Amino acid sequence: MLFESQITRLPRPFDLELGTEACAAVPALSGDLAKLIEGTAGSSPYLKSLIHKEADWLQEALQDADAAVTKLFAELREGAPDQRPTTLRAAKRKVALLTALADLAGAWSLEKVTGTLTDFADLASQLALEATIGAEIRRKKLPGATEDDIPTAGGMVSIAMGKMGAHELNYSSDIDLICLFDESRFDADDYHDARASFIRATRKMAAMLNDITGDGYVFRTDLRLRPDPAVTPVCLAMEAAERYYESLGRTWERAAYIKARPSAGDLAAGQKFLDTLTPFVWRKHLDFSAIQDAHDMRLRIRAHKGLGGDISLDGHNMKLGRGGIREIEFFTQTRQLIAGGRDPYLRDRHTVPGLRKLASKGWVPEDVAEALSDHYRFHREVEHRVQMVADAQTHLLPKSEEGWGKIAGLMGRDEADIRAELHDRLTEVHEMTEGFFAPDAAPADTDEVMHQFDEDVIDRWESYPAMRSVRAVEIFNRVRPEILRRLALTARPDEALLALDGFLRGLPAGVQLFSLFEANPQLIDLLVDVVGTAPALAQHLSRNSGVFDAVIGGSFFTDWPGVRGLTDELHDRLARDADYEAQLDGTRRWSKEWQFRIGVHHLRGLIGAEEAGRQYADLAEAVLAGLWQPVADHFASKHGPMPGRGAIVLGMGSLGAQRLNATSDLDLIVIYDADGVEASEGRRPLAARPYYARFTQALVTALSAPMSQGRLYEVDMRLRPSGTQGPVATSLASFKNYQRDEAWTWEHLALTRARPVTGAPELMAEVEGFRQEVLAAERDKAAIGKDVQEMRARIAAAKAPDGPWDAKIGAGRLQDIELLSQTGALLAGSARRTVAQGLQAGVAIGWLSASDASDLASTYRLCWQVQLASKLLSGSTIVPDEIGEGGRAFLLRETGADDIDFVVNTLTEATHKAAETVTKALASTGKV
Numbered sequence: 029m030l031f032e033s034q035i036t037r038l039p040r041p042f043d044l045e046l047g048t049e050a051c052a053a054v055p056a057l058s059g060d061l062a063k064l065i066e067g068t069a070g071s072s073p074y075l076k077s078l079i080h081k082e083a084d085w086l087q088e089a090l091q092d093a094d095a096a097v098t099k100l101f102a103e104l105r106e107g108a109p110d111q112r113p114t115t116l117r118a119a120k121r122k123v124a125l126l127t128a129l130a131d132l133a134g135a136w137s138l139e140k141v142t143g144t145l146t147d148f149a150d151l152a153s154q155l156a157l158e159a160t161i162g163a164e165i166r167r168k169k170l171p172g173a174t175e176d177d178i179p180t181a182g183g184m185v186s187i188a189m190g191k192m193g194a195h196e197l198n199y200s201s202d203i204d205l206i207c208l209f210d211e212s213r214f215d216a217d218d219y220h221d222a223r224a225s226f227i228r229a230t231r232k233m234a235a236m237l238n239d240i241t242g243d244g245y246v247f248r249t250d251l252r253l254r255p256d257p258a259v260t261p262v263c264l265a266m267e268a269a270e271r272y273y274e275s276l277g278r279t280w281e282r283a284a285y286i287k288a289r290p291s292a293g294d295l296a297a298g299q300k301f302l303d304t305l306t307p308f309v310w311r312k313h314l315d316f317s318a319i320q321d322a323h324d325m326r327l328r329i330r331a332h333k334g335l336g337g338d339i340s341l342d343g344h345n346m347k348l349g350r351g352g353i354r355e356i357e358f359f360t361q362t363r364q365l366i367a368g369g370r371d372p373y374l375r376d377r378h379t380v381p382g383l384r385k386l387a388s389k390g391w392v393p394e395d396v397a398e399a400l401s402d403h404y405r406f407h408r409e410v411e412h413r414v415q416m417v418a419d420a421q422t423h424l425l426p427k428s429e430e431g432w433g434k435i436a437g438l439m440g441r442d443e444a445d446i447r448a449e450l451h452d453r454l455t456e457v458h459e460m461t462e463g464f465f466a467p468d469a470a471p472a473d474t475d476e477v478m479h480q481f482d483e484d485v486i487d488r489w490e491s492y493p494a495m496r497s498v499r500a501v502e503i504f505n506r507v508r509p510e511i512l513r514r515l516a517l518t519a520r521p522d523e524a525l526l527a528l529d530g531f532l533r534g535l536p537a538g539v540q541l542f543s544l545f546e547a548n549p550q551l552i553d554l555l556v557d558v559v560g561t562a563p564a565l566a567q568h569l570s571r572n573s574g575v576f577d578a579v580i581g582g583s584f585f586t587d588w589p590g591v592r593g594l595t596d597e598l599h600d601r602l603a604r605d606a607d608y609e610a611q612l613d614g615t616r617r618w619s620k621e622w623q624f625r626i627g628v629h630h631l632r633g634l635i636g637a638e639e640a641g642r643q644y645a646d647l648a649e650a651v652l653a654g655l656w657q658p659v660a661d662h663f664a665s666k667h668g669p670m671p672g673r674g675a676i677v678l679g680m681g682s683l684g685a686q687r688l689n690a691t692s693d694l695d696l697i698v699i700y701d702a703d704g705v706e707a708s709e710g711r712r713p714l715a716a717r718p719y720y721a722r723f724t725q726a727l728v729t730a731l732s733a734p735m736s737q738g739r740l741y742e743v744d745m746r747l748r749p750s751g752t753q754g755p756v757a758t759s760l761a762s763f764k765n766y767q768r769d770e771a772w773t774w775e776h777l778a779l780t781r782a783r784p785v786t787g788a789p790e791l792m793a794e795v796e797g798f799r800q801e802v803l804a805a806e807r808d809k810a811a812i813g814k815d816v817q818e819m820r821a822r823i824a825a826a827k828a829p830d831g832p833w834d835a836k837i838g839a840g841r842l843q844d845i846e847l848l849s850q851t852g853a854l855l856a857g858s859a860r861r862t863v864a865q866g867l868q869a870g871v872a873i874g875w876l877s878a879s880d881a882s883d884l885a886s887t888y889r890l891c892w893q894v895q896l897a898s899k900l901l902s903g904s905t906i907v908p909d910e911i912g913e914g915g916r917a918f919l920l921r922e923t924g925a926d927d928i929d930f931v932v933n934t935l936t937e938a939t940h941k942a943a944e945t946v947t948k949a950l951a952s953t954g955k956v
Contacts, residue, residue: 030091030092031061031090031091031092031093031130031133031135032059032060032061032090034130034133034134034135034136035060035061035064035133035134035135036133036134036135037132037133037134037440038060038063038064038067038132038133038440039064039067039068039070039071039132039437039438039439039440040067040070040071040436040437040440041066041067041069041070041071041437042070042071042430042433042434042436042437043070043071044066044070045070046069046070046073046076047065047066047067047068047069047070047071048066048070049069049076050065050066050068050069050070050076050079050080051065051066051069053079053080053083054079054083054086054087056087057087057090060133061090064129064132064133065079065129067132067437067438067440068128068129068132068438070437071417071433071434071435071437071438072128072416072417072418072434072438073417073418074416074417074418074419075125075128075129075416078121078124078125079125081121082121082122082125085122086125086126089122089126090126090129093126093129093130093135093136096122096126097123097126097144100119100122100123101147101148101151104116104119104151104155105151105155107155109155109158109159109162109163110159112155112156112159112236113236113239113241113243114243116152116155116156116236116237116246117241117243117244117245117246118243119148119152120148120152120244120245120246120247121244123144123145123148124199124419127141127144127145127199128199128412128416130144131199131409131412132413132416132438132440138405138408138409141199141412142191142195142196142197142198142408143195143196145197145198145199145201146188146191146192146195146196146197149188149192149197149203149247149291150188150192150291150292152237152246152247153186153188153203153205153233153237153247153291153292154291154292154293156233156236156237156246156292157181157184157186157229157233157292157293158178158179158181159233159236160228160229160230160232160233160236161177161178161181161182161184161229161293162175162178163229163232164182164225164228164229165177165178165182169221169224169225169228170182170221170222170225170226171214171215171218171221171222171225172213172214172218180293180294180295180296180297181229181292181293181294182209182213182222182225182226182294183209183210183213183214183222183294183297184207184208184209184210184226184229184230184263184293184294185207185208185209185210185290185292185293185294185295185297185298185301186205186206186207186233186290186291186292186293186298187205187206187207187208187288187289187290187291187298187301187302188203188204188205188288188289188290188291189204189205189206189253189284189285189287189288190204190253190284190287191287192204192205192291193287193288193289193291193377194287194377194378194379195377195378196378196379196408198408198411198412198415199411199412199415199416200415200416200419200420200421200422201247201421202247202248202249202250202421203237203247203248203249203250204250204252204253205234205249205250205251205253205291206251206253206254206264206269206288207226207230207233207251207254207262207263207264208263208264208265208266208269208298208301209222209223209226209263209264209265209266210266210294210297211223211265211266211267212266212267219265223261223263223265226263227261227262227263229263230251230262230263231262233249234249234251234262237249248421253284254269255268255269255272255273255276256272256276266297266301269301270301270304270305273305273308274308277308279365282308282309282365283358283361283362283365285302285305285308285309286309286361286364286365286368286375286377287377288302288377289302289377290302309365309368310365310368310369310372310375311365311369339351339451339454339455339458341425341447341450341451342425342426342427343424343425343426343427344424344425344454345423345424345425346407346410346411346414346423346424346425347411347423348423349454350454350458351453351454351455351456351457351458351461352407352423352454352457353404353407353408353411353423355457355458355461355462356379356400356403356404356407356457356461357379358461359400359460359461360379360382360383360386360400361382363386363391363392364376364382364386366391367386367389367391371389372604373385373389374386374389374391379401379404380401380404380405383397383400383401383404384397384401396460399456399460400457400460400461403453403456403457406449406453407453407457409439410425410435410439410446410450411423413435413438413439414426414435416438417431417434417435417438425450432446432447479512479515479516479521481512481515481516481521481522481525482522482525485525485526485529486512486525488529489504489529489532492532492533492535493535493536493537494532494535494536494537494538494541494542495538496537497538497539499539500537500538500539500542503538503539503542503543503546504538504542506546507542507545507546507549507552510545510549510552511528511545511552511555511556514552514553514556515528515556515560518556518560518914523560523913523914524556524559524560524914527559527560527566528555528556528559528560530559530566530567530570531555531559531566531567531569531570532570533570534567534570534571535570536571541576544576551576554576554628555569557631557632557914558628558631560914561631561901561914561915561917561918562627562631562900562901562902562914562915562918565624565627565628565631565690565900565901567903568620568623568624568627569624571738584625584628585634588639588643588646590646591646591649591650591653594622594646594647594650595649595650595653595654597618598615598618598650598651598653598654599654601614601615601618602614602615602654602655602658608658608662609735611655611658612655612658612730612733612735613735613736613737614737615651615654615655615740616735616737616738616739616740617737619647619651619740620737620738622647623644623647623690626640626643626644626647626690627690627900630896630900631900631918633921636893636922637889637892637893637895637896637897637922638889638892640689640896641686641687641688641689641892641896642686642687644688644689644690644692645682645683645685645686645687645688646686648683648688648692648694648741649679649683649686649785649786651731651740651741652677652679652694652731652785652786653785653786655727655730655731656677656727656786656787658730659723659726659727659730660723662726663722663723663726664710665710665711666710666711666712667708667710667711667712667713667714667719667722668708668709668710668711668713668714669708669709669710670700670708670719670720670723671702671703671705671706671707671708671709671716671719672700672701672702672703672704672705672716673700673701673702673703673788673790673791674700674701674787674788674791675698675699675700675701675720675723675724675757675787675788675791676698676699676700676784676785676786676787676788676791676792676795677696677697677698677727677784677785677786677787678696678697678698678699678782678783678784678785678795679694679695679696679782679783679784679785680695680696680697680747680778680781680782681695681747681778681781682695682781683695683696683783683785684781684782684783684785684861685781685783685861685862685863686783686861686862687862687892689895689896689899690896690899690900690903691899691903692741693741693742693743693744694731694741694742694743694744695744695745695746695747696728696743696744696745697745697747697748697749697758697763697782698720698723698724698727698745698748698756698757698758699757699758699759699760699763699791699795700716700720700757700758700759700760700791701759701760701761701791702716702717702720702759707719717755717757717759720757720759721755721756721757723757724745724756724757725756728743728745728756731743747775747778749762749763749766749767749770749771749775750766760791760794760795763795763798764798767779767798767802768802772815773811773812773815773816773819773854774815774819776802776803776854777816777847777850777851777854778850779799779802779803780803780850780853780854780858780859780861780866781850781861782799782861783796783861784796799859800859803853803854803857803858803859804857804859805857807854807855807857809855809953810953812851812854812855812953813851813950813951813952813953814953816847816851816950816953817950817951819847820844820847820946820950823843823847824838824839829841830904830905831905832932832935832936833894833898833905833906833907833908833932833935834905835890835891835892835894835895835898835935836891836895838939838943839939839940839942839943839946839947840887840938840939840940840941840942840943840944840945840946841891841939841942842888842891842892842895844942844943844946845863845884845887845888845891845942845946846863846888847946848866848867848870848884848945848946848949848950849862849863849864849865849866849867849870849884850866851866851870851949851950851953852866852867852868852869852870852871852873852875852876853865853866853869853870855869855870855873855875855953856869856870856872856873856875863885863888864885864888867881867884867885868881870949875949875952875953876949880945880949883938883941883942883945884942884945884946886938887938887939887941887942888942890923890934890935890938891935891939893922893923894906894919894923894931894935896922897918897919897922900918901915901918901919902915906919908928908932916928919931
């Protein structure tokens with residue numbers, strides 16, 4: 029496209045005479061192109077000098093600027109390596125001139141301007157590196173390297189940092205590079221020679237770009253962002269850099285690596301290095317402690333540069349001053365550091381796209397992201413014009429009338445308008461960003477708390493592990509007044525204080541969590557709610573405080589995603605981790621977040637016991653489905669893929685019935701079909717039976733092994749054929765034969781709730797079809813009644829109920845009614861799994877009356893409500909005097925009762941009546 033047709037604005041000459049002189053140097057240009065030259069040269073002495081030097085080239089280049097850049101880059105690549113110092117400097121003059129004209133004319137967007145400058149920096153550093161490494165290779169100074177290694181610099185890479193890394197170089201920018209080499213390419217005996225060669229090449233590369241000669245310079249090159257630059261060489265081994273960041277890396281270095289990218293040399297090795305730094309840059313949990321680090325850094329910059337105080341335009345620093353470019357970058361990068369560990373979508377090197385992504389995920393309000401993006405673009409254009417005047421790496425606005433006149437000329441605007449707009453924009457940026465880093469609203473003072481708390485309890489907090497660091501104490505002291513104020517508003521503040529004390533005592537570390545509270549005060553309400561109501565949930569929270577991340581992660585209060593949604597999310601999460609143990613730990617972290625969500629939703633009345641039970645079951649099923657393939661793949665890496673048709677997990681008991689509580693274990697049976705295949709094919713083949721037995725053990729370990737994030741579930745496999753005496757994995761043929769010919773009545777009762785939950789789809793369908801076939805078979809109903817009565821008696825003898833509040837164990841309670849429901853399903857030949865469906869099956873064959881079934885279902889619901897409340901509140905049987913006012917209020921809301929005595933009396937009466945109904949029904953089994 030013709031350049032002239034792309035012009036949308038024109039500069040004005042501050043000194044018309046200088047503009048006229050420049051136009052005379054390019055007499056073939058006319059119209060808007062001549063006006064562009066006149067305005068540019070009349071306001072920028074530097075660009076005027078370039079116009080004169082490159083006049084012949086410029087007249088052709090301004091026909092099609094894009095084509096001119098492409099041609100220039102191609103010619104550079106073809107040039108002789110020994111001429112690079114000269115050809116690169118000549119190319120820099122042309123790129124600087126053409127980019128400036130395209131910028132001033134509005135022909136190129138800001139992104140294209142900064143992108144073109146960055147593309148040239150990438151090419152220049154690549155060509156310089158090829159020249160210097162090539163010289164080392166030709167002199168035989170780089171062990172084992174040949175000329176074929178020159179394009180990849182023999183294993184060396186330059187990592188572009190800052191604006192170059194972000195593809196956002198400013199007009200007169202320096203370039204920040206970290207130079208590394210891949211030490212794994214060299215034998216130990218050659219390491220030191222290779223290191224010396226790379227150091228020489230790096231120094232010469234930097235000099236080729238940086239040194240000012242009669243032809244000018246290419247880029248001011250800064251190598252000081254490398255680890256510990258005062259004591260380390262200019263080119264480091266990657267392994268040494270990794271060790272530094274793992275042990276000594278600081279928050280500002282994490283922020284710097286948001287923008288890092290390989291720019292020259294061995295790009296593949298550079299990307300591999302950056303991949304290894306992912307855990308350093310992007311923390312697994314929301315990292316609100318980064319806010320304080322970034323704020324401290326901002327204050328240090330201000331103090332060092334003398335940039336404090338009110339905004340005064342004369343001499344104001346557009347980069348580092350109040351409301352400047354760096355404030356927008358810090359704002360963006362800090363929020364990326366906070367949330368990017370959990371959400372890779374937010375990991376964007378670019379500032380404006382980064383803001384856009386943060387807004388799309390709710391981390392930044394849409395209007396704030398739009399405003400800051402607009403200010404950022406304007407700031408960068410002003411910065412460019414400041415630098416275009418004399419090609420100075422400066423960010424300072426002018427102090428003189430002449431200086432302002434030249435800036436106004438390059439912008440083609442009135443000076444007064446520019447000043448007014450600049451002041452407004454700088455002020456708004458400062459107000460927006462300062463409110464994030466240092467909110468003006470101070471927390472309530474402890475003296476204002478309208479309750480006298482036990483000072484002995486508060487005083488002992490300083491001795492807890494969470495307060496072991498000075499920084500943790502500082503942050504906690506800032507949030508403590510607000511925590512105490514909100515505790516004082518609870519029904520029983522002293523109870524709540526002791527609950528909080530227990531939470532703090534169990535907290536292993538405090539900086540991250542206290543920073544989270546400081547940045548999100550609304551979470552304090554949730555903490556107070558949890559610790560004041562559900563000590564068991566609070567204890568879980570103290571050991572897994574990272575689950576708070578989920579509350580502000582954007583989806584905590586959205587609709588329940590169901591098994592499919594959960595499974596898809598877990599699959600996506602696991603795909604980010606190639607390491608098997610990281611996948612297992614990641615699943616634990618993910619599962620705990622969802623368990624916490626279910627508990628909080630239940631606690632706050634957003635869901636009832638029925639929904640909570642189903643959600644706990646959905647989560648367990650998603651965990652099994654999500655881990656199935658990683659476990660299978662890890663096992664197959666040693667022993668080969670599953671022989672035959674594969675295997676499935678058959679969920680039994682509460683999992684099969686899709687009704688779990690907060691502490692449920694999982695009853696599982698693994699069924700496989702080797703389909704005549706005798707052994708697996710892998711590095712270490714196994715016969716089919718031991719293959720599936722060991723795979724099952726690996727699956728159980730994946731679920732139940734304690735790791736840094738705890739365990740997922742306890743697993744019970746005693747419901748498999750022959751119980752603990754049988755193999756841990758059951759072949760399909762054995763399972764079928766056992767169920768047809770050997771299974772006891774109780775095993776067929778258990779089959780009424782069995783459900784395939786994950787594994788080979790065809791095998792799951794076949795097992796489900798067989799289950800239905802077994803349950804539909806004719807039976808001796810009198811024998812079933814006798815067996816169930818004996819079973820019921822053995823259960824009663826084995827364990828007595830733990831008082832009147834035990835909702836599970838005892839006649840007429842959960843376990844008893846479940847037994848009757850399974851009996852009804854078995855007598856009716858029904859494959860339906862829930863308690864209500866089993867009771868209705870009994871009604872359908874005339875074994876139960878409709879009223880008895882309705883009463884039993886009602887009692888079961890009450891027992892379930894009490895059971896889930898007990899697991900959430902205390903993890904054990906409810907003791908009303910020990911669950912606190914908040915716990916009692918939750919229990920009353922859950923059961924719809926007015927007082928605790930009414931609940932226990934209703935529970936006692938209902939279960940007594942249910943026990944009589946169960947006894948009567950079982951006695952009449954032979955009459956069905």
